[in-house]
Amino acid sequence: MAKTxxxxxxxINDVIKGIEQxxxxxxxxxxxxxxxxxxxxxxxxxxxxxxxxxxxxxAVTFTNDQIKSFLEKTITTEFARKILTQxxxxxxxxxxxxxxxxxxxxxxxxxxxxxxxxxxxxxx
Numbered sequence: 001m002a003k004t005x006x007x008x009x010x011x012i013n014d015v016i017k018g019i020e021q022x023x024x025x026x027x028x029x030x031x032x033x034x035x036x037x038x039x040x041x042x043x044x045x046x047x048x049x050x051x052x053x054x055x056x057x058x059a060v061t062f063t064n065d066q067i068k069s070f071l072e073k074t075i076t077t078e079f080a081r082k083i084l085t086q087x088x089x090x091x092x093x094x095x096x097x098x099x100x101x102x103x104x105x106x107x108x109x110x111x112x113x114x115x116x117x118x119x120x121x122x123x124x
Contacts, residue, residue: 053059059067074080
């Protein structure tokens with residue numbers, strides 16, 4: 001009888017070890033995800049800063065406060081808001097169009113053929 005009890009205790013300990021391993025794997029994956037997102041953000045910020053400096057003559061000579069002030073004043077104009085709205089709509093339309101592309105209905109592998117379920121009209 002003692003052997004059976006020990007077997008259950010061993011099984012319980014094995015399960016506990018498995019749970020601890022899974023929790024550690026989860027922590028590791030969450031940290032990797034956080035690191036990846038942080039790197040993506042840093043890369044995006046660097047790219048956008050480079051774009052800004054390429055479009056504003058002498059941007060490197062301005063302070064961060066001056067650049068911020070410039071952006072706040074230009075982005076709040078009606079013209080800039082209209083452009084930003086158009087860009088947001090364009091992004092949404094592209095996202096919806098991507099979601100509507102589905103594999104061909106032939107049921108088998110067709111060598112990568114796809115079919116667009118719904119066409120969106122071009123905006124002019």
